[in-house]
Amino acid sequence: MDRRDTLKTLLIGSVAGGAVSGTMLVGCQTEEAVKEALGVGIGRTPFERERDANLMKEEFLTVAELGVVATLCDIILPPSDSAGGASDAQVPDFINFIAKDIPDLKIPIRGGVAWMNNESLTRFGKGFTDITNAQQIEIVEDIAYPDTASEVMKPGVNFFNRMRGLTLTGYYTTKIGLDDLGYVGNRPNAWDGVPQDVLDKHGMSYEKEWLAKCVDQEQRNVKAEWDEQGNLLT
């Protein structure tokens, strides 16, 4: 599925579930999605539950605006050979939520989207989501490199910097992102030191005296006992 198809799916999904008026909003399509997004499973207090439910219900980005956001997110992190892209990881939804959670982000994001559309209209006579991928990239190239971008592109550079940061956070905090990163923590483990090949690569080693102070993971379930001098016996 290419980026445009992904986007289309995203929009259709929201239309199917959430169409109530002319300004359709993308957010919580199903009860399941609301539940998941609300973090029912992460021990919310009653206050937090209500606050987050209200944030979920609040409308911010329109479908059209979200289309620009999704297009940019997928340019920032398109699918790779081994991992899905930003839309696959629902990054646009995250950005829509976080702007409601941090209201100071609302104007920069809404204004940034408008700036992108205006730039696209000026250059190509159409909004950002209606121009070709090559044309989109032409604009992005002018705002993606802060060191070399021209002065007149500064608003776009600022917006793109912000979108880059939010996209990276939104992506690498999902399962797709963690897998791409190779993160294998947050599960029961028995830390037993840096792997030997890593020690070798970094020219490091454990000193014998230091290791003598460390836990023997074979003995971790044996109850601790000490002598009177505080020496661990078990």
Added chain:
Amino acid sequence: MQIIESPKVYDAVIVGSGAGGGMTTKVLSDAGLNVAVIEAGPFFDPKDPETMTQMKWPWESPRRGKATDSRHFGDFDMAYGGWSLPGEPITMKGDTDFMLFRSRMLGGRTNHWGRISLRFGPNDFKHKSIDGLGDDWPIGYEDVKPYYDKLDKLVGVFGSKEGLPNDPDGYFLPAPKPRLHELYYIKGAKKLGIPVIPSRLSILTKKLNDERGVCFYCAQCSRSCNQYADFSAGSVLIFPAQKSKGQVDIYTNSMVRSVVMGPDGKATGVSYINKDDGTEHVMRGKVVVLAASACSSARILLNSKTTGHSNGLGNSSGVVGKYLHDSTGSSRGGFIPAMMDRKVYNEDGVGGMHVYSPWWGDNSKLDFKRGYHIEVWGGMGMPGYGFGMGLDGFNEFMGLPKGGYGEKLRKDVKRYYGATIGFGGRGECIAREDNYCELDPEVVDQWGIPVLRFQYSFSDQEKNQAKHMQQTFEELIDAMGGKVFGKTPTAEQNYGLNKGGEIIHEVGTTRMGDDPKTSVCNRYQQLHDVKNVYITDAGPFVSQADKNCTWTIMALAWRASDHIVEQLKKQNI
């Protein structure tokens, strides 16, 4: 409206359920006493799946773990409360900018703390005799040592025997092995002659008893452990106390207003508000123990104005609220190019550092008198909100093009993941009479209780110490072959010194002493003015030491509780 009096008279009414209140509850219950624990927040058990945040994934938080007004250390942090509480303001005098962190829940701030569990050393009780500043404690290390020893065995702390003169050893569980960034730290610090030893945290790296589990290395002690493998006052002290000899009744969502006095000059209990329905109550007890935290206990005393105690209870000396001090803190980070492009493996360790540096300096050659220790962080942690937002900082250091998109970004993320290191200096602030909290004469909270107003400033002692921290951190990062983030904080910025209260080690507001004219409580933390009122939080500390205060709060709370049991037996109180 009426005041509802408890029909029952408890042996002791304990205000607060954190480190001090929890320990008092345990010791008194073990002695067969009946106690009421009054907690201003809700019940909390780290094991309860309804409230648990441990072992969740970042995407389960719609904001990916970002801090909120209800969780100031992030969406998964286990502290109900924070730097501000709805309906409970604090106020400042002049240009003071003091911060007060309050956790309102059973177990208090112990549910999310760093578990850094350091004994005070012999010098820490007698610093005035050493350098002329502050005051000596009326007790010494030898008085507290037996309690530290018992505490190590009851609660559990990992560490190592080092034989250092002012960082006493204890009964340690074995330490976790250092991680890669910590090996870099050890190597760098060695070049500078800075000692590094295994950290000392109250986390069970080995089985301690049948009631608690063993650490399974998720690095999430700040979320409170469902296996009870870290120290939280609820799971380790209060729940066992409920199964012990005495009766332990827990009153949650109950906000204490003041200590109630009887006609004979003894306290008869505390008055409190049931936050659920707004009703006013009096809980009666033979002994009242305040353990609401240094500042909150001082507030209760100051608000207990009765005949003969017009200045507030226990305040004939006028020093309640004074000598407030927090640990000094200053932090710096950097990144280590040699750790770029790391092989990724599960590096989650215990919930905190595996190594640290106790104070090593020679103050006779320095422009400040007390010390600090260095806490170390870094590694390949679980991504959360903010991940990836600092990439251009790294690119700038490396002289690589900033920005970009697509494959370049994926490569940048992986190149820099786990290559950062950070240091926090945590040191001793000199206790001063003119740093204090008091009742604001005009402002009350939503229950009509006068709020605390703060006056706090730093002297050159603290500022010069922070300057030394920053120099040291820069040298350390340099010695590790790394690059320091940001610019060196200037004198105008107090060298990066954290605000008062920001390290969350407030102590000293009800200090102990042998002279009732200059101290609030005696060496057993019993008010000089009212024999059946004790304080078992950090209020009685005379000085902070360059150690975190929790282990000493608990050792002293145990000692004070032994005194309560003994005095009750002798019918002295």
